[in-house]
Amino acid sequence: MKNFYIFTAVAVVATILAVLFVPGVDDYVERTFQVYLGRAAR
Amino acid sequence: MKIIKRTIIVVFCLLLIPVAAIATAGAKQRFEDGPNRVFSGGPLVAGELHSGPDPDWSFVSDIPTIEMQLLDPAQSRRIWIAEYENKIYVWSGYMGNPIGRLWKQWPIQAERDGRAVIRINGIRYERQLKRLRTGDVLDGLTAAITAKYPSATTRAAVEAGDVWVFEAAPRS
Numbered sequence A: 001m002k003n004f005y006i007f008t009a010v011a012v013v014a015t016i017l018a019v020l021f022v023p024g025v026d027d028y029v030e031r032t033f034q035v036y037l038g039r040a041a042r
Numbered sequence B: 001m002k003i004i005k006r007t008i009i010v011v012f013c014l015l016l017i018p019v020a021a022i023a024t025a026g027a028k029q030r031f032e033d034g035p036n037r038v039f040s041g042g043p044l045v046a047g048e049l050h051s052g053p054d055p056d057w058s059f060v061s062d063i064p065t066i067e068m069q070l071l072d073p074a075q076s077r078r079i080w081i082a083e084y085e086n087k088i089y090v091w092s093g094y095m096g097n098p099i100g101r102l103w104k105q106w107p108i109q110a111e112r113d114g115r116a117v118i119r120i121n122g123i124r125y126e127r128q129l130k131r132l133r134t135g136d137v138l139d140g141l142t143a144a145i146t147a148k149y150p151s152a153t154t155r156a157a158v159e160a161g162d163v164w165v166f167e168a169a170p171r172s
Helices: A002-022 A026-042 B002-029 B057-062 B098-103 B106-112 B137-148 B155-159
Strands: B066-070 B076-079 B083-085 B086-090 B115-120 B123-132 B165-172
Touching: A002 A026, A002 B002, A026 B002, B057 B083, B057 B086, B066 B106, B076 B086, B083 B137, B086 B123, B086 B137, B106 B123, B106 B165, B123 B137, B137 B155
Parallel strands: none
Antiparallel strands: B066 B076, B066 B115, B083 B086, B086 B165, B115 B123, B123 B165
């Protein structure tokens, strides 16, 4: 489990950095979120 | 029992990744000049501030979305707009749905303080949002909305509170 926790922590940090600094990632996240939010609200 | 506990931990940890992505994207947008899609943006800063009489608003029929910022709180979002009898209107659906009301905070905020700035084609207009709850204008307005957008907005839905409609009137 320890390795899994490390993997999760690294993945979360990498995700945050990608959203903040990699062009287009924030828009992709928002677009995907919009799809699921729209379905949930119907 | 142990395997159930571990499964829950694994699922929780994996869910942290998309949650972190969404929270980060939402927070990042707050520092931008305007919104993107669903996340609120910061205040509308760029663009000439319109002064003088209102323009002929019929041009908004060709505009799919506009950016709108409330003064309190100073956050902006992208929304649909309709023109009817040379007045412009914005609205929010899903207001009869708990998830929708959680998602759509701006109508509640706008009812409290309707001062707003909208940006269309790079020009900012100061407006006052006035909620319409009933009236014959809703017949023509909802017809204009459904003609422009794939929307099932009806006068009955507005009067029932499922859709909140605001006139974006000039600010006096």
